[in-house]
Amino acid sequence: MTSCDVVVIGGGIAGVSAAARLAADGASVVLLEAEPTLAYHTTGRSAAQYLENYGNDTVRRLTLATRAFLEPFLGPRPLLQIGREARVDDLRARVEHAVELVPSTEFVDGDTARDIFPLLAPDIAGGLYEPDSQDIDVAGLHQEYVRWFRSAGGTILASARVGALTRSAGRWRIEAGEHGLDTDIVVNAAGAWGDHLALLAGAEPLGLHPLRRTIAIAAIPEHHDPTDVSRWPLTSFEPDEGPMVGYCKPEPGGLMVSPADETPSEPCDAKPEEIDVALGLHNLGEYTTLDVHHVRSTWAGLRTFTADRTPVSGFDPAVDGFYWLVGQGGYGIHTSDALARAAAANIGGSEWPTHLTDVGLAAADLAADRSTLAGPLVEGH
Numbered sequence: 435m436t437s438c439d440v441v442v443i444g445g446g447i448a449g450v451s452a453a454a455r456l457a458a459d460g461a462s463v464v465l466l467e468a469e470p471t472l473a474y475h476t477t478g479r480s481a482a483q484y485l486e487n488y489g490n491d492t493v494r495r496l497t498l499a500t501r502a503f504l505e506p507f508l509g510p511r512p513l514l515q516i517g518r519e520a521r522v523d524d525l526r527a528r529v530e531h532a533v534e535l536v537p538s539t540e541f542v543d544g545d546t547a548r549d550i551f552p553l554l555a556p557d558i559a560g561g562l563y564e565p566d567s568q569d570i571d572v573a574g575l576h577q578e579y580v581r582w583f584r585s586a587g588g589t590i591l592a593s594a595r596v597g598a599l600t601r602s603a604g605r606w607r608i609e610a611g612e613h614g615l616d617t618d619i620v621v622n623a624a625g626a627w628g629d630h631l632a633l634l635a636g637a638e639p640l641g642l643h644p645l646r647r648t649i650a651i652a653a654i655p656e657h658h659d660p661t662d663v664s665r666w667p668l669t670s671f672e673p674d675e676g677p678m679v680g681y682c683k684p685e686p687g688g689l690m691v692s693p694a695d696e697t698p699s700e701p702c703d704a705k706p707e708e709i710d711v712a713l714g715l716h717n718l719g720e721y722t723t724l725d726v727h728h729v730r731s732t733w734a735g736l737r738t739f740t741a742d743r744t745p746v747s748g749f750d751p752a753v754d755g756f757y758w759l760v761g762q763g764g765y766g767i768h769t770s771d772a773l774a775r776a777a778a779a780n781i782g783g784s785e786w787p788t789h790l791t792d793v794g795l796a797a798a799d800l801a802a803d804r805s806t807l808a809g810p811l812v813e814g815h
């Protein structure tokens with residue numbers, strides 16, 4: 435039986451970032467991952483983009499608070515959200531709101547949008563432009579959290595699926611494959627499996643929504659100059675009304691294309707559906723002059739949301755020593771450091787980080803008992 439202060443369950447970006455910060459603060463920490471390799475599920479399947487105007491204002495504040503940590507893993511990749519005439523008023527209004535937190539955001543008309551991304555369809559009438567958005571080296575970032583965790587004395591056990599969690603005399607006993615552990619605090623960083631883990635621990639599920647999203651890497655026709663291609667922004671397609679219907683961005687091996695699908699799913703090893711790949715390519719053709727048919731590779735991952743589309747980093751209100759670090763949705767990479775700092779402060783009982791107060795975030799914004807967690811999933815993207 436291994437004994438420690440904290441057991442973190444889940445070896446995605448949420449688990450490793452929190453484990454590293456807790457260990458660096460002096461706790462003895464063991465991280466358990468069900469799969470043989472870390473980052474196998476959602477963390478290894480993202481679009482690897484840093485976006486300051488993505489998500490609600492709490493998410494955007496978490497993103498801003500994470501930027502400094504991410505800096506060594508970022509490279510320029512502006513964001514352009516484009517639409518036709520019917521969408522222009524909405525895009526202008528979005529820019530007006532966006533500049534309050536991200537002053538560099540601007541509205542661009544159709545011609546300026548085509549200067550930035552020359553392959554936009556001729557009737558694109560305007561867009562929201564975020565010049566400071568970035569590519570993220572997600573593998574490098576994840577490895578950095580792992581390196582930091584190990585150097586602070588942390589232990590990682592892979593192929594260690596937690597199957598039982600029992601609490602007695604103020605301690606947790608955990609069974610994970612061949613391992614037995616005994617600890618004060620359990621951190622639930624199990625991504626799409628967050629509610630399953632809560633049931634094992636006797637906690638009330640939060641009602642998490644795992645939603646499948648598909649990505650295809652399409653071949654770019656050879657007549658496009660690779661240097662020009664490498665400068666294309668991440669471009670998202672905004673229909674006349676409703677949430678975005680896709681996006682694309684250049685990748686070393688081609689063009690990343692997604693239909694921005696949100697298909698409800700059970701927690702699982704998500705696989706892409708042909709129909710979603712086809713929809714992604716179709717929508718690319720609707721918003722650009724690119725005519726792409728050949729796909730090099732595809733994948734899908736589960737973006738797991740709470741009902742209010744804001745992550746949770748907080749103790750369960752009813753079950754002692756059970757900490758939720760879930761609901762990172764489509765923003766878990768670029769909010770990782772802020773959520774980990776919140777976890778380390780709450781668990782370690784230390785002062786709320788100035789990193790978070792500086793952007794106007796309080797512990798209550800991320801709490802597991804906030805009222806907005808009840809109810810249906812709010813619309814978003």
Ligand SMILES: Cc1cc2nc3c(=O)[nH]c(=O)nc-3n(C[C@H](O)[C@H](O)[C@H](O)COP(=O)(O)OP(=O)(O)OC[C@H]3O[C@@H](n4cnc5c(N)ncnc54)[C@H](O)[C@@H]3O)c2cc1C
Pocket residue numbers: 443444445446447448449466467468469472473474475476477478479480481482483484594595596597623624625626627631647648649734735736737738760762763764765766767768769
């Ligand atoms: C297509 C797509 C595009 C995205 N694009 C972006 C983007 O551009 N920028 C961004 O910031 N975010 C993006 N995201 C979201 C981001 O990838 C996620 O928010 C983030 O990876 C979630 O990390 P996690 O650690 O919570 O989950 P995961 O990476 O899924 O990790 C959870 C881990 O818990 C383990 N686990 C579950 N149950 C148990 C158990 N019982 N015992 C032990 N281990 C267990 C699982 O095996 C898994 O490894 C995207 C996601 C997708 C799918």
